[in-house]
Amino acid sequence: MFLSFIEELRGAGLKVGPKEHLALLEALDAGVIEPRVEEFYYLARATFVKDEGQIDRFDRVFGRVFKGVVEAQEEAADIPEDWLRAVMERMLNEEERAAIKSLGSWDEIMETLRKRLEEQKERHQGGNKWIGTGGTSPFGHGGYNPEGVRIGGPGRHNRAIKVWEKREFRNLDNSVELGTRNIKLALRRLRRFAREGAADELDLDATIAGTARRGFLDVAMRPERRNAIKLLLFLDIGGSMDPHIHLCEELFSALTAEFKHLEFFYFHNCVYEGLWKDNLRRHGERIPTRDVLHRFGSDYKALFVGDARMSPYEITIPGGSVEHDNPEPGAAWMQRLTATYPCAAWLNPVPPMEWEYSMSTTLIGELMGGRMYPLTLDGIDAAARALLRPNAR
Amino acid sequence: MRFEGTQDYVATDDLKVAVNAAVTLRRPLLVKGEPGTGKTVLAQQIARAAGAPLIEWHVKSTTKAHQGLYEYDAVARLRDGQLGDPRVHDIANYIRRGKLWKAFTSPALPVLLIDEIDKADIEFPNDLLQELDRMSFDVYETGETVAARERPIVVITSNNEKELPDAFLRRCFFHYISFPDRETMQAIVDVHFPGIDKRLVARALEMFFQVRETPGLKKKPSTSELIDWLKLLMHEEMPLSVLAEKDVRKSIPPLHGALLKNEADVQLFERLAFLSRRG
Secondary structure (H helix, E strand, O other), X not given: OHHHHHHHHHHOOOOOOHHHHHHHHHHHHOOOOOOOHHHHHHHHHHHHOOOHHHHHHXXXXXXXXXXXXXXXXXXXXXXXXXXXXXXXXXXXXXXXXXXXXHHOOHHHHHHHHHHHHHHOOOOOEOOOOOOOEOOOOOEOEOOOOOOOEOOOOOOOOOOOHHHHHOOOOHHHOOOOOOOHHHHHHHHOOOOOEEEEEEEEEEOXXXXXXXXXXXXXXXXXXXXXXXXXXXXXXXXXXXXXXXHHHHHHHXXXXXXXXXXXXEEEEEEEOEOOOEEEOOHHHOOOOXXXXXXXXXXXXXXXXXXXXXOOOOOOHHHHOOOOOOOOOOOOOHHHHHHHXXXXXXXXXXXXXXXXXXXXXXXXXXXXXXXXXXXXXXXXXXXXXHHHHHHHOOOOO | OOOOOEOOEOOOHHHHHHHHHHHHHOOOEEEEEOOOOOHHHHHHHHHHHHOOOEEEEEOOOOOOHHHHHEXXXXXXXXXXXXXXXXXXXXXXXXXEEOHHHHHHHOOOOOEXXXXXXXXXXXXXXXXXHHHHHHOEEEEOOOOEEEEOOOOOEEEEEEOOOOOOOHHHHHOOEEXXXXXXXXXXXXXXXXXXXXXXXXXXXXXXXXXXXXXXXXXXXXXXXXXXXXHHHHHHHHHOOOOHHXXXXXXXXXXXXXXXXXXXXXXXXXXXXXXXXXXXXHO
16 A cells, blocks of 8 residues: 555655655654544654755645545544634625625525535535535635635644645745746856955965975865856846846846846847946946947856847847947847857747747857857856857857 | 753643653654754753753764764874873773763763754764664773663754664654744743843744745744844844834844844845835
């Protein structure tokens, strides 16, 4: 029985193996828990689950595999009364009562509820009339009726089944979102350590060698290792980028924390002759792109962030920009930038499968020499790799 | 020993089971959870409940795994060699014991806390695999083997800043301290402030949960912030009336500095309060 449990867990994508199984048996042998389903659930969870993101999946498998056992253990109980009390006590306050007026008066609702409960003899899932979970009836929870009376939740302390059926950890599942920390981890690839600056670290090997050679203590110092990568960041801002602003914020904060030599500039849709550093004064304080090209040497790496969604004219023809009359096409500036900074990459927050439907995305991708990557962990990883090798052109 | 929580620490059932499994089988217990939900305190309380000494190893970004075993101070030996100190002939004089060594050789069974393991370099947990598995290690300089007489109780905390390797996780029991629900929170407050005015707590808890549920917060306040805030409220002898405003969106809670640790969050509340006053 445990073996099938483990198979099911593996099927659900939890990395469990014989080691965990043996640990569970050992713990059961050692009498760690009282013989209660609830405690067994906790023990199995502590043994098999290694990340809070997996708890929800574990709960579902546990509920499925041990269903029979749990039901056998539960004494026949008067569930409806229990549910009713739960509703009375904690589920509905004055406002909520008012909110469900659409179904009739409070008394009517309670009366309907009572009737339904009488008709219903067992736990129920789905359907559109009976009280249970996942249905469309106004009673129950997880349903689609906006005015539904939510039934369930804690309050039945003596019955174990509730603990995993609550599925409290649902929100944590697949929680490996793109957080600042994850981005930093992906950026670790972009590290070239070099020793420069003040010598403030003891060089043990040189000290020993020096001391042995001279016959007296010869302390050698050296500068600390620091990340020597230099990065130019070009960020598309405004318009179609607005939905991605949160993601870009996180990327930006991760980048500023990771790199000492980081310069950032904003552009809109495509890079033209002017960039800016402050969005409030974008029209007043333009930095000529030519100055950027001259000021920062080709040892800098260029990272563009943008959705590359625009009219193709904005890239290909002079005067195509949506904001101003540009004397030269965006493509010319992109070519200059990628020529000066051979280590360049473009991060695109739009999912890759939508890229081919946008002509401008294809154009930019070609201008970047195919170095366009999605703004996901894998994409950042690939972009970091690309930034390390110059574009062969 | 059976861990049932202590006078000062409210342990939920699932936490008790996880702790007891780890203590009985002497496998490391990995504890995760939002900052401020009592991960580090848990180790202290296990030590207290077991009457065991607590050895704390606080991990930083620069911590290396071998520092937990021992460090060989070559520079001091070089210096002594130059000064003609007789101690120089015994290499053992220059070996500094790390926390793991102390835990392995402790006369009484200790609780070893490896705090915030995720702060260290990504390879750090891998470097400790063997040592935590066999509870022994070799000292190359002297050729001796340090082995634990009895496997210590090991508690490891992580803030999820880095993922831990599978091989490491395999060897641990895992527990995620979820944010306490209202009842548990009430129990926690009762434990920390016996005899506090019930109405004050009820009001404060209500405000606290409202603050937590406000969308857009950068850092949600957690248990330790609530405890600090209550402490402040009591210290300042705030009358009940200052908590009279039921809706935190209408007025920012008093002494909010204890709850909101991010200036953007404070601004968010000021804006909400401003909007509701105006409209």
